[in-house]
Amino acid sequence: MKEVINLPVKNIEEEEYHINMGPQHPSTHGVLRLVVSLQGEIVKSLKPHCGYIHRGIEKMCEKDTYPQIIHLTDRMDYLSAHINNHAVCLLVEKALEVDVPERVKYIRTIVDELNRIASHQLWWCSFGMDMGGLTCFFYGLRDREKILDIFEESFGSRLLHSYYTPGGLMMDIHPNFQKGVKDFIKYFRKKIKDYDDLLTGNIIMQLRTKGVGIISKEDAISYGVTGPSGRASGFACDVRKHHPYGVYDKADFKEILGTAGDTFERYMMRMYEMRESMKILEQLIDNIPAGDYAAKMKAVIKLPAGEYFQRVEAARGELGVYVVSDGNKTPYRMKFRSPNFSNLSALDHISRGVKIADLVAIGGSLDYVIPDIDR
Amino acid sequence: MKEADFRDNETLDLFKQSGGNILLTTIDAVIDWGRSNSIWPLTFATSCCGIEMMAAGASRHDFARFGIEVYRASPRQADVIVVAGTIVNKMAPVLKRLYDQMSDPKYVIAMGACAVSGGPFYYNSYHVVRGVDHVIPVDVYVPGCPPRPEALLYGVMQLQRKIKLESMANPRKTENLK
Numbered sequence: 203m204k205e206v207i208n209l210p211v212k213n214i215e216e217e218e219y220h221i222n223m224g225p226q227h228p229s230t231h232g233v234l235r236l237v238v239s240l241q242g243e244i245v246k247s248l249k250p251h252c253g254y255i256h257r258g259i260e261k262m263c264e265k266d267t268y269p270q271i272i273h274l275t276d277r278m279d280y281l282s283a284h285i286n287n288h289a290v291c292l293l294v295e296k297a298l299e300v301d302v303p304e305r306v307k308y309i310r311t312i313v314d315e316l317n318r319i320a321s322h323q324l325w326w327c328s329f330g331m332d333m334g335g336l337t338c339f340f341y342g343l344r345d346r347e348k349i350l351d352i353f354e355e356s357f358g359s360r361l362l363h364s365y366y367t368p369g370g371l372m373m374d375i376h377p378n379f380q381k382g383v384k385d386f387i388k389y390f391r392k393k394i395k396d397y398d399d400l401l402t403g404n405i406i407m408q409l410r411t412k413g414v415g416i417i418s419k420e421d422a423i424s425y426g427v428t429g430p431s432g433r434a435s436g437f438a439c440d441v442r443k444h445h446p447y448g449v450y451d452k453a454d455f456k457e458i459l460g461t462a463g464d465t466f467e468r469y470m471m472r473m474y475e476m477r478e479s480m481k482i483l484e485q486l487i488d489n490i491p492a493g494d495y496a497a498k499m500k501a502v503i504k505l506p507a508g509e510y511f512q513r514v515e516a517a518r519g520e521l522g523v524y525v526v527s528d529g530n531k532t533p534y535r536m537k538f539r540s541p542n543f544s545n546l547s548a549l550d551h552i553s554r555g556v557k558i559a560d561l562v563a564i565g566g567s568l569d570y571v572i573p574d575i576d577r
Numbered sequence: 578m579k580e581a582d583f584r585d586n587e588t589l590d591l592f593k594q595s596g597g598n599i600l601l602t603t604i605d606a607v608i609d610w611g612r613s614n615s616i617w618p619l620t621f622a623t624s625c626c627g628i629e630m631m632a633a634g635a636s637r638h639d640f641a642r643f644g645i646e647v648y649r650a651s652p653r654q655a656d657v658i659v660v661a662g663t664i665v666n667k668m669a670p671v672l673k674r675l676y677d678q679m680s681d682p683k684y685v686i687a688m689g690a691c692a693v694s695g696g697p698f699y700y701n702s703y704h705v706v707r708g709v710d711h712v713i714p715v716d717v718y719v720p721g722c723p724p725r726p727e728a729l730l731y732g733v734m735q736l737q738r739k740i741k742l743e744s745m746a747n748p749r750k751t752e753n754l755k
Contacts, residue, residue, distance in 0.1 A: 225671050228620045228650045232627070233668060254668045255623050258704045265701040273697065280625040324628065327635075343635035350632075361628060361723055573624045573663075 218246055225254045229332050229562040232572030234546075236561075243557050248550045256576040263536040268294050268368055268503045271536070276362040278538065279574035281321040282517040284313050287366040289523045292447055293512035294368035295497075297505045297527070304449075305493040306370045311448035312383065312486050313365065315479040319390070320349040321517035322472045322479075325569045329469065330401050332566035333410060338401055345393050352382040368503055370496025383487050387480050394476060402473065411465040415552045415564035418463060425551065426544035429519025430471035431568055435463035441515040453482045465560075468567040504531050518542055518569055542574040605744045612656075612682070613740040614644035616733070619655035621675065623662030626689035626723040630661045633726035640726075645733050652678040657736065659729070660715075663691035663698060664706045676713045684740070686732055687715045690722040697722065 224235035233254035239246040259278055263271050268290070275286040288310055295302055323346040330338025350360045356376040357363040365372050376382075401407055417427060422435035432439045440457040442450040458474045460467040505527040513522040519541025526535040545568050553561050622630055633640050634648065649655040652675045664672055676683070687709050690696030695707035706712060716739060719732035 225668065226619075226621050226652070226675055228648075233623050233671075254665070254671070255663060256665055256667065256704055257663055257698050258702055261703070262698070262701055277625055277697065280628060324631075327631075339631075340636045343632060344637065347632070347637045360632075360725060361625060 216241070223561075229565060230572070231328060231565075231570060234570070234572050234575070236549075238558065238561070240558060243559075245553050245556055245558060245561055248553055248561075250546055250549060252576050254576065255573050257573065259577045260536050260538060264532060264534070267531045268505070268533075271533075272367065273364050275538075276364055277573065278577060279516060279518065279521070279540065279542065279571050280362060281324055281571055282317055283362050284310075284317040284365060285514055285516045286521060287364065288314060288448070289512055289514040289516075289521050291366045291368050292514065293510050293523050293525060294503060294505065296512060297508075297510045297525075298368075298499075298503070300369055300497050300499065302370055302497045303493045303495070304491045306495060306497070307449045308486055308490045309371060309375055309495070310366060311450060311453070312483060312490075314448065315482050316349055316352065316383065316386075318517045319476050319479050320346050322476050323349075325472060325517075326397060326401070329566040329569070332562050333401075333407055335401065335404075335407075338397075341393075341396060341400060345390060348386050348389060352379065352386060355379070355382065367496065369499035370494070374495040375490075380487055380490065383483060387483055387487075390476075390480065394473075397473065402469070408466060410560065410563055411469060411567070413462075413464050414556060414560045415465045415567070416463050417548060417552050421548065421551060422463070425548040427519070427548050428544065429516070429541050430475055431468050431545050432519060433458065434460035434467040434471045436461055439520060441513055441520050445513065447514060449486065450482075453485050455482050465563050465567040472569075502531050504529060505533070513539070516541055518571065518574070519545060538577060540574045540577060542570040542572075546570055546575055602744070608745070609741045609743055612743075613737040615656075616645040616684070616736070616740075617647045617649050617654060617656045618645055619652050619658045619675070619679070620648045620650050621652075621658055621661070623660075623664065623668065624691070626661035626692070629723045629726055630659055630688065630729060633729045638726040638730065640730055640733060643730065643733055643737070652676075653680060655679055656682070657684040657686060658713075659686045659688050660692040660709045660713075661688045661723075663696065664709050664712065665704045666706060667704075669706050669712050672709070673712050682740075682743075684716045684736055685709075685713055686717045686719060686729075686736060688719045688729060688732070689724055690720060693718050693720055 218239055218241050220237055220239050222235060223238055224230045225233040235251040235254060237249040237251060259274050262274060271290055272287050275290050276283040278286055323342045327339045327342030354360055356379050357365045417435045419436045422432045422437040428439045436459050438457060438459060443457045455478045460471055507527055507529040510525045511522060513520055521541055522539030524537040525533045528534040553564055632638060658676060687693050692709045695705045698705040699707060709715060717732045717736045719728050721728050
């Protein structure tokens, strides 16, 4: 006689179960894998699994000379490629006590801000897409192409430029550079209003983002959430303001702080930041001094033995570069403190108790770039 | 294949296998025309090249003009997988599974230096797959770091060209490619 086995009937609404989001998922912006523990539709906890795009950049840096390292940092957070280069260049210049010409500082600051705007435009596209609005994708990338045109004219490539070198720049800017930037500001001041009309004022978007995924100021500090995401919680963490590099001390701009710390506030921070970046550009673009585009450096750059640290404000937060040198032309150890990794660490904390659809919006507002997390 | 040959039908005919059945070749022409002009790519990008792939699909470059249009989030609905970016050892089994999930006929474009050969991560590295063709069979290679959107467009057009040469009499077998 057949034995009848009674399996316990599971109640799917009470039972916790796990689903995999990623590695191939359009809303994770790359190959991030999130193991989400769900009860019904509510997120109970979440575990990010890193390493699907671990390219060992830190280890590879130990075999490369300092000018070579620049090319690898480009590919870390590719949306703020110039700013990553800036961190390494500043570190080498600080260690060797090189004075770079004033012209270089101005150009670097301007290009950094242009890159920040381009990065936020792309974030705006993908955030709109995460929320289900494909329109944003076309509007955002249309305006981003204008910045890429400026980049292409001066630096010869669209995305990864490796334009900065230790001590200066790879080449001088194109004669049309200043005119191009001014035209872009004029153009984008008009177009950014469209952004607000299309997405910021959209009631569906507001209902889906307000009060969702709140990070308190204390949590933002303890998790190390920096950049626009941290400032949305009221954490004053703008490196440009508190530890100025380049010519940020000569420019007049505000560090805008939010209070709510929710997804909508993080959205608004980036919208404000694009306007602030344009303000910085307007102040600096006419005042680029004449002079050399690079300081004289030795052919082989060797840092004196010791430890060095430099931080800059990348588009997503604070990027730190830490180097231990033993006096050779290659670093003994190189460590990047990447903003995305710290921002991601807060994801488990802020997404507990939200619906799974809101998790996509929260992830979009944290704006992570996966190769920067895994490095 | 040279760019000038792309639109040249005589060159296309040269590549076609002669001696086919007239009924079969006519059906082939219709099927290949349809297939080559509606390629649905998979939403799959691992790194920098993914941004250029997005740019290729966006306002200025707009590769919907060439029929490669609807990005599918599920591999089961996709025709072509554009491997945009580095594939590391941990990702390689996942990529293989994605490829296996796609239904035939399926095509692969290796976009960027990393997917073609390992790119700037080739030397002194312990982690990178030195070319995505170690994992899945590749139809079109698009070099560059990252390639411009125009380069990807050209790669897509080469793929269309390749699809136009397919025949029912001599069907493509994906398992024999590798």
